[in-house]
Amino acid sequence: MSALRLPIAGHIASMTLALVFLTVTLTLYSPLQLWVMLLALCAVLVRMALYAGWYNRAPSSRTINLLALLSGVTLAWFSTDLGLLLSMINLLAMACSLKLMLMTRRKDFLQLFASTLFLIGCGFIFSQSLVNTVMYLALLAVLLLALTALFSPGRSLTRQARSLAVSSAQALPIAIILFLLLPHLSPLWKMPTAKSSTTGLAESVTPGDIANLSQSDELVFNATFDSPLPMRQERYWRAITLEHFDGRTWSVSPTRKQIRNQYQLLNREFEPAASGRAFTYQVIAEATGQRWLYAIDIAQVTDQGRGNEIWQGADYQLIARRPLMSKMAYDVKSYPDVQLNQTLLTLDSRLNLQLPVKGNPATQRWVSQLRQRYPGDAAFIQQLLGYFVQEGFRYTLSPDPMPLNPVDAFLFDKQAGFCTHYASAMAYSLRLAGIPARIVTGYHGGEPIQENVLSVRQYDAHAWVEAIIDDRGWVRFDPTSVVSPARVSFGLQQALEENGDTLNSPFDGLYSMPLFGSVRLFLANTDYLWSRWVLGFDADMQQNLLQKLLGELTPRKLLLFFLAVVGGLALLLASYFLPRWQPNTRPEHYQVIDRAEQLLTKHTGIKRVNQPLHAYQQTLTPHLSPASCHALKTLVQDFEHIEYAGKAFSKARLKAMKRARRDLTKALRSSS
Amino acid sequence: MTLRAHWQARTLRWLQQRIPPSRHYSLNLKSVFIFPSWFGWGYLLMCGCLFILGTNYQNNLMLLLCYFLLALMLITLFTSYQNFARLTIRATPVKPVYAGEPAMLALMVRTDADEKPVHGQIEVTWWQQPAPLTVDLDSHPPHFSLPYVTQTRGIIKLPRVTISSLFPLGLYRCWTHLDFQQTLTVYPRPIPCQVTLYPEDDEGSDTSSEQPGHDDFYALRGYQVGEPLQRIAWKNIAKGGDWVSKTFSQPQRQTGCLRMSGGEPVETALGKLAFQVIALSEQGAYFGLHLGHIKVPLGSGDAHKHQCLCALARFPGLGAVP
Structure with missing residues (x-):
């Protein structure tokens, strides 16, 4: 075969x-x-x-x-x-x-x-x-x-398509029931991941890098808040903390990685204590192929199931155990007012005073002069930020390249750049002045697509600075906000427009049109619902669903429920295939005649056996009362009319037939 | 008896009870067997792979796809059975053949106007024979013939016919083994030879005699007006001779009996007898057949020919005949 x-x-x-x-x-x-x-x-x-x-x-x-x-x-x-x-x-x-x-x-x-x-x-x-x-x-x-x-x-293809459509429509409810009720297992073993599919932020940042992301409106994550949305100024989504600088590029400190690996081996997770005002929300992160997750400081992962899959680093970042090969949802509670001073500040200081061996001599000279004039940390930082404003620094997505001594070139020559330029220059200067500082990359802002849902896209990528200020621990500084307040208050689009700069997209004009805007919002919304309810359906949601249906889950209840589901499926299949439950496809006048035939056979005991209707009528005539005979005659006439004379008057005839059939029943009953 | 043969015999006995022989079948729950085809198992394996991949990547769409495909397979189980069980099939009696010729079992799939038709291709073959006949019920007229290859003469009970269908998605194979209660008479293969009739009582003497005919040239005689022109011996006239016409001889339509000639293998002798029966019937001769204790009385015509050939087919042979 x-x-x-x-x-x-x-x-x-x-x-x-x-x-x-x-x-x-x-x-x-x-x-x-x-x-x-x-x-x-x-x-x-x-x-x-x-x-x-x-x-x-x-x-x-x-x-x-x-x-x-x-x-x-x-x-x-x-x-x-x-x-x-x-x-x-x-x-x-x-x-x-x-x-x-x-x-x-x-x-x-x-x-x-x-x-x-x-x-x-x-x-x-x-x-x-x-x-x-x-x-x-x-x-x-x-x-x-x-x-x-x-x-x-x-x-014919259309018939094939039709029966396939029917089968698919029948299969779909079963598939959905299976999807909703079969247990969602956690991964059975670690799967190889695609190397080339990583997107978004990287483990190292060379000033200018994030500018590439700004061109992309790809979704990074959606956050669904149980509480009201945070203020725009508070929406700093931390992703990666960069603590090593080589004069050009900031990267994750190797020491920090080692410490993290040791802690993971010992299973000693950093658990920051937090209380006070908090945001409760769920993040649905898109697949990136990377392990960074996004949250507002200080974040605590709240859901039980995900707790084991997410690691809280000592640099306050959330790291997934496995790269995000598909969407991942996790529940977080963030305490924005809590100070970041719960880690070993001595270690953090030592790590974050690291300086590159050489390079950027002009900056070194300038910082030492400034530091002599302003020995207080607060005053020094004030002056540093003030410098960006006084010198008329510009915010632009397309800065000139700065291949040699990039910080020098940026601070004293070009004076125009992007968030990473500012963050890099500031963190480096702070380190030169003896203040422990590092860069944090992540996202800032997000577009509300629903009342309680923020949607963050790649063009929201941002970089800012953290410095240890005495016992307050890590304090966030955003030099970009000093240069371009609009970037932080209203987002990238606005900031660029103020500077006469645009995203290099042919659709720029479209974004400002109201119709396109609402369509875009609708699409974003649909995508969000899709991600949240279909792609994000996991073991927790399944349990919630079952709890909603059954109340408290006991093994006995679950067993009964699953038996009921199996029974339900059997019933569903029966409704599809048992002939008794199928709609009768025989034409209506045949159905009427069939009923009449059954009645007559039962009453007279004479079967029709392939006789033409007319002949059958004649066979029966001697055995019937005159009233029944008359009714039968009309019935046969009407039937023949409908069958052979076409459809023109068939509705009225059909009614007449039904009436005749009723008459026949009555006549038969009265005669017997 | 080998284990395989033993098993086959058992299966046939079981089938005999489950699907009793009949000329006419409407398939039902008892007569239809259904099981996933090789492709069906492969499909399940692929669904398993999708499930593992979907679980390991925590990919709900892959899981949904996998469940949908599984549900489709479940639905197909029923559609597949329902379609196949609508099949009503009827056999017309099979006609006798000469050994070596294929016998044709004509089958007719009834399609009732009231009922839904059966769709898809069916494969028809003899019990446990490869090389099926594929019939597309959607485009084919609903009759077809299944050839049965004959080798030796005899009365053969035709084996069960296996009908199977993979409609609609090839995931399941529905099949049935039907016994149409057909007995096939296989006449001996005719072997050309001289026709020899023996007198009915007297054994041994050749009674064939000459009679005017048109097969063998016999003699010349004077032409008479009205005789067919092709009979005229033109050569003779061209030489300046008289008008003469040729006469031909033909074995006389005569009565007599066919007998088995001795000194030959039985099958050869039977083949020769078959040839003679055919030849005599074509001539419309009036003849009988004596085969040891089997005697077919004198007669002529198709029914008589069939009777004689049947007797030959039935003749107990040297092992080859059941």
Whole structure:
């Protein structure tokens, strides 16, 4: 059976499969290598040629084996760069392309079908947006249609599509019930992650870097607040703390990493004490391929399930145990008024007075002069910030490059830059003056898309400075806010407009149009709901749902509930398939006649047995009362009229028929 | 008896009770078997992979896709069965053939106008035989013939017919083994030879005699007006001779009996007898058949021919015949 050969030319099912495969490959443009996509394209072109009958022989398996060897070696060569996950997906796509050229038997078709289905599943690793999901669903539908076309080639496509739609509609409720009620397991084992799919902030910042992010309006996270939204000035979402400076680039301190690893081994997590005013919210972070999470200081992770998956670092940042390969939701409580002085400040000071060995001599001279004039920390910082204002520093997304001694160039030459320039210059100056300081990167602001939901996008990326000021511990300074108050009060867009600068996007004009604005907000909102309720549905939400349905969860109750669900599913299936529950598709006048026939058979004991209606009527006449006879006669006449005279008057006739049938029942009853 | 043969016999006995023989079948819960096909198992395996991937990446969409595919498989279990169980199938009696020729079992799938039609392709084959006949019920007229290859003469009880369908998604294989109660008569393969009729009582003497006909040239005689032109011996006229016409001889339509000739293997002798029966029937001869204790009385016509050939088919042979 498996050796069954497929027709080649004009075989719609295999052509459809080839086209779906090509489309899926195109949607996977980010994980797939260009040459793999080209191979897929070639395979589909071969299929097209075969389909159209331009040529009749599929390429010989020797050719394909040679090609497979070549592709395999190429892929093996690239695989070290790609990492395991991407290599596997490339391998699958490659193998499918080769198989597609060779597809001559039904077995090949089915293997390709399963592989393409799996590729669609893999597509969800790389994008889970609503648009993508809809597109993949459409592809899935076409793919299934190709499969039905394989097994009932003689049926018209519309009929196939209709019965497939019915089956899918029947399957959907079952799938949703399974999704809602089957336990959501935590990952069974660690999966390889894609190397190239990291987005957003990086572990090191060279001034100018974040400017690239500002071009992107990609969503970073949504935060749903139980409390009122924090003020705009308070929305500093910490992601990464950078404590090492080499004169150009700020990066995560190696010492800090070591300490963190040791603490993780000992399982001694930093648990800051906090009380007072707090924001309670849930963050739904988009997949970044990185481990940084976002929260307002001082954050405490509140949900139980996630607690084990999130580590609180001694630099107040939240770190996920696993890279974010898909959306991740976590509940946080933030205490904005609590001081950040609960860590070992001596250690923090030592780490954050580190200076690069050489470079930026002008800054060094300038700071030592300033420090002599202002020995008090507060006064010194005041002067430092004042310097940015007095000298007329400019906020711009496209600063000139500063390759040599970047801090010198920025402070005394160009005097125009972006948040990282300001933060870098200020933190460096503070360190030169003997004040422990570091850079924090993260996001600032966020757009309210609902009353209680903030949506933070890549262009909200920001960098600011923290310094240890006596026993208050770490205090936040934002030099950018001094230069461009609008950046902090109103956001990037506003700040750039004030400076006569724009984001380099062709859609700038559109953002200001009210209609486009509301559409954008609507889309953002839909996306948020999608993320929150579909993508973010996890074990906790499942438990909440069950608790809402059942009250307190006891094993006994759960058992009964699951039995009830199984019973419910059985009932659902019965309603789909038990014939008694199916709508009667027999025309109505036949139904009336059938009923009459049953009555007559029961009353007279004479069966119709394939007799024409007229003959049956005649057979019965001697056994019936005159009233019944009359009723039967009208019934038969009306039936014949509807059956043979067309539909013109059938409604009135049908009514008459029903009346006659009732008369017949009465007459039969009275005569007996 | 090998284990395999033993098992097969058991299965057949069981089938005999579960699906009793009949000329006409409407499939039902008892006669339909359903099980995931190889592809169905592969599909389940793929769903398992999707589940693992979805769980490990905590990817709800992948999980939803996996559950949807599983639910679709569950639904297909029922649609697949429902479609197949609507099949009503009827066999018309199979016609006898000569050994070596394929017998055709004509099957008819009834499609009632009232009921929903059966969709998809069905594969029809003999019990445990490869190489099925594929019939597309959507486009094909609802009759088709299943060839049965015959090798030796005899009366053969046709095996069960296996009908299977993968409709709609190929995830399940629905199948049934039907016994249409057909017995096939396989006549011996005719072997060309001389027709030899023996007198009915007297054994041994050749009673064939000549009679005017048109097969073998016999003699020349004077032409008479009205005789067919092709009978005229033109060569003779061209030489300046008289008008003469050729006469031909034909074995006389005569009564007699066919007997088995001795000194030959039984099958060869039967083959020759079959040839003679056919030849005599074509001539419309009036003949009988004596095969040891089996005697077919004198007669002619198709029914008689069939009777004679049946007798030949039934003749106890040297092991090859059941």
